[in-house]
Amino acid sequence: MTSPGAAFAGKAAIVGIGATELSRAAGRSELRLACESITAALADAGLGPSDVDGLVSYTIDPVSETELVRSVGFAEIAFSSRVPYGGGGSMGVLLHAAAAVASGAADVVVAYRAIKARSGPVRFGAAQIRTGQNDVHSGTTSSQWCTPFGVLTPASWMGLNGTRYMHTYGVTSEDFGRAAVQLRDYASTNPAAWGFGRPITLADHQASRWIVEPCIRLLDCCQQTDGSVALVITGTDRARDLPRRPAVIAAAAGAGLFEQEIATDFYRPDLAVMDGSVALAAQLFDRFGIRREDIDAAMIYDAFTPVFMMQIEGLGFCGPGEAKDFVAEGNLALNGQLPCNTNGGLIGEGYIHGLNLAVEATRQIRGTAVNQVERPEAVLVTSSRTGAVLTAG
Amino acid sequence: MADDVVSRPDPTITEDNEFFWEAATGHRLVAQRCSDCGVVRHPPRPMCPHCGSLATEVTELSGRGSVYSYALLHHPQNPAFEYPVRAALVDLEEGIRMVTNLVGMETAEIEIGMMVTVTFVPTAGGNAVPVFEAAPR
Numbered sequence: 001m002t003s004p005g006a007a008f009a010g011k012a013a014i015v016g017i018g019a020t021e022l023s024r025a026a027g028r029s030e031l032r033l034a035c036e037s038i039t040a041a042l043a044d045a046g047l048g049p050s051d052v053d054g055l056v057s058y059t060i061d062p063v064s065e066t067e068l069v070r071s072v073g074f075a076e077i078a079f080s081s082r083v084p085y086g087g088g089g090s091m092g093v094l095l096h097a098a099a100a101v102a103s104g105a106a107d108v109v110v111a112y113r114a115i116k117a118r119s120g121p122v123r124f125g126a127a128q129i130r131t132g133q134n135d136v137h138s139g140t141t142s143s144q145w146c147t148p149f150g151v152l153t154p155a156s157w158m159g160l161n162g163t164r165y166m167h168t169y170g171v172t173s174e175d176f177g178r179a180a181v182q183l184r185d186y187a188s189t190n191p192a193a194w195g196f197g198r199p200i201t202l203a204d205h206q207a208s209r210w211i212v213e214p215c216i217r218l219l220d221c222c223q224q225t226d227g228s229v230a231l232v233i234t235g236t237d238r239a240r241d242l243p244r245r246p247a248v249i250a251a252a253a254g255a256g257l258f259e260q261e262i263a264t265d266f267y268r269p270d271l272a273v274m275d276g277s278v279a280l281a282a283q284l285f286d287r288f289g290i291r292r293e294d295i296d297a298a299m300i301y302d303a304f305t306p307v308f309m310m311q312i313e314g315l316g317f318c319g320p321g322e323a324k325d326f327v328a329e330g331n332l333a334l335n336g337q338l339p340c341n342t343n344g345g346l347i348g349e350g351y352i353h354g355l356n357l358a359v360e361a362t363r364q365i366r367g368t369a370v371n372q373v374e375r376p377e378a379v380l381v382t383s384s385r386t387g388a389v390l391t392a393g
Numbered sequence: 394m395a396d397d398v399v400s401r402p403d404p405t406i407t408e409d410n411e412f413f414w415e416a417a418t419g420h421r422l423v424a425q426r427c428s429d430c431g432v433v434r435h436p437p438r439p440m441c442p443h444c445g446s447l448a449t450e451v452t453e454l455s456g457r458g459s460v461y462s463y464a465l466l467h468h469p470q471n472p473a474f475e476y477p478v479r480a481a482l483v484d485l486e487e488g489i490r491m492v493t494n495l496v497g498m499e500t501a502e503i504e505i506g507m508m509v510t511v512t513f514v515p516t517a518g519g520n521a522v523p524v525f526e527a528a529p530r
Contacts, residue, residue: 123469125469126469127469127470127471127474128471129402129471129473131402131405132405133405133407142436143405144404144405144407144410144436145436145491145492146492147402147404147405148401148402148403148404148516148522149478149480149492149493149494149522149524150401150466150471150473150474150478150480150494151466151478151480151492152471153466153469155466156464156466156478156480159464159466159480160462160463160464160480160481160482160492161462162464163462163463163464163505164461164462164482164505167462167505209467209468210465210467210468210477211467211468212464212465212466212467213464213465213467213477214465215464258442264492266482266490266492267436267490271461271462271482
């Protein structure tokens with residue numbers, strides 16, 4: 001895994017992680033949540049606010065850089081950027097941070113996301129009438145073509161793809177349920193998780209109500225969570241002098257394709273295939289010279305189980321239509337071929353819009369995860385169109 | 394809600410899509426066609442992504458197509474709609490796809506591949522939008 005791929009490959013590492021509690025009612029502002037997670041991440045890294053000169057997030061985040069600077073007390077920010085969109089862009093913060101550090105644009109970059117998906121003014125999955133052109137979820141959705149037809153929620157957007165996927169490959173709701181059971185199994189042992197101590201059975205899944213028939217039941221859905229997570233990224237040279245084992249950003253990429261509209265990706269020819277994941281995998285694996293069999297664990301954006309399973313296929317861990325068998329054979333478990341979302345994922349742990357998966361990937365590299373894979377050397381983190389591979393360096 | 398109250402939200406009219414919604418309000422289904430390379434496209438765009446042309450014309454569509462995918466939306470709900478919302482992607486004969494609703498059929502009748510034809514339903518502000526019903530056998 002030494003092929004350069006891009007000039008930043010292997011030049012930056014995650015050296016600090018921080019998180020608030022994950023809840024359904026944080027009782028404080030997103031700005032404060034971000035301050036708390038960033039402060040925790042810097043302490044974890046053995047650094048302070050004055051060390052930070054870069055900030056990255058994604059465009060949907062409500063916490064502005066200027067407010068953060070004046071709250072956390074960063075002395076001088078040299079570089080800041082935002083990856084477009086919501087969760088689909090989440091892992092792009094690792095690409096931006098690694099590129100900034102490797103190029104010298106910044107020395108220490110903080111990546112953050114703060115969200116009140118449950119107690120905020122609008123619940124994240126709510127059915128709202130929006131009158132803008134593309135104003136839903138920071139441009140992930142071409143709302144002008146969906147709103148007059150009542151297609152108003154993330155589940156409704158992704159459900160249209162999900163039904164086609166089921167039709168094409170003979171996938172059933174029970175097949176999705178097995179993935180949900182696995183994720184909730186991981187969450188049940190994670191004290192930070194919404195699903196801590198509450199595993200589910202396939203019967204529980206099948207008894208849960210329809211959100212979008214025939215593909216998304218309540219227990220196929222990620223949580224609506226309040227909280228914040230942050231990561232600190234710096235150069236691998238400096239990382240060696242810091243207290244934590246660095247999680248090296250060996251590869252990072254984004255893939256946005258012709259006719260993609262992110263959440264309302266309706267105009268690609270074959271909606272049973274997650275084209276964005278196929279393209280992302282070509283970037284991450286082929287370009288960077290990383291083999292799929294080198295990946296010891298994966299954190300894959302599980303907004304809903306259908307898109308989770310479609311990404312497993314798109315990334316090439318099994319063939320088209322084979323995720324149902326891959327999951328049923330237990331391959332997502334710790335002793336399987338691809339331990340996946342070992343924190344419980346967005347479905348079981350909580351939904352900090354994907355970025356908590358990057359925090360879990362870092363824990364796996366460090367060896368500090370609750371559900372720890374034995375000495376992983378490479379961990380994949382992806383959210384459909386953005387992703388990275390972290391290595392033990 | 395009462396049957397005589399139209400609560401479906403109006404389309405968002407922009408400079409790029411105005412022709413489409415104006416036609417729909419007149420119960421005509423149209424699409425944009427590149428005046429240079431002839432490719433029919435939807436949703437409308439100011440520039441042809443295939444040849445770069447800014448010249449466009451409006452073409453009448455047959456209104457016939459097939460259900461590419463569907464979703465029965467149960468929850469969360471908005472009072473403007475009756476649930477479950479029968480959302481669908483319809484592939485039209487002219488080679489374009491639309492987000493729409495299926496009407497005039499039982500939910501159990503809905504299946505991928507079924508042939509459908511366009512009809513129009515009113516919106517709260519006096520516009521109309523294209524939806525699809527089962528094609529005559």
